[in-house]
Amino acid sequence: MKGIVEVVGTVLLIQGVGGVINTVLGWWGWAHDFLIINRLPFLDGYEVFAGIALGVLGFALLAAANSMKKKETS
Numbered sequence: 001m002k003g004i005v006e007v008v009g010t011v012l013l014i015q016g017v018g019g020v021i022n023t024v025l026g027w028w029g030w031a032h033d034f035l036i037i038n039r040l041p042f043l044d045g046y047e048v049f050a051g052i053a054l055g056v057l058g059f060a061l062l063a064a065a066n067s068m069k070k071k072e073t074s
Contacts, residue, residue: 001068002065002068005061005062005064005065005068006061006062006065008058008061009058009059009060009061009062009064009065010058010062011058012054012055012057012058012061013054013055013058013059013062014058015035015036015037015051015054015055015058016051016052016053016054016055016056016057016058017051017055018031018034018035018051019035019036019037019038019047019048019050019051019054020047020048020051020052020055022035022038023037023047023048023051024048036054037050037051037054
């Protein structure tokens with residue numbers, strides 16, 4: 001379970017940071033179609049906020065996975 005949470009958290013964190021960077025700075029034009037926020041039409045105009053939300057959710061999942069790891073070892 002811990003491994004799945006870590007993978008999902010990492011993917012969401014990368015998607016969030018990548019989405020914000022791509023929207024604000026226009027970098028990663030080649031990765032435009034790989035980002036979740038660019039594939040969902042109802043997020044048009046809200047890409048930065050969605051990217052921040054994905055990044056925060058990914059960070060929270062990574063923190064939860066770290067918490068699981070500490071709980072298992074003690």
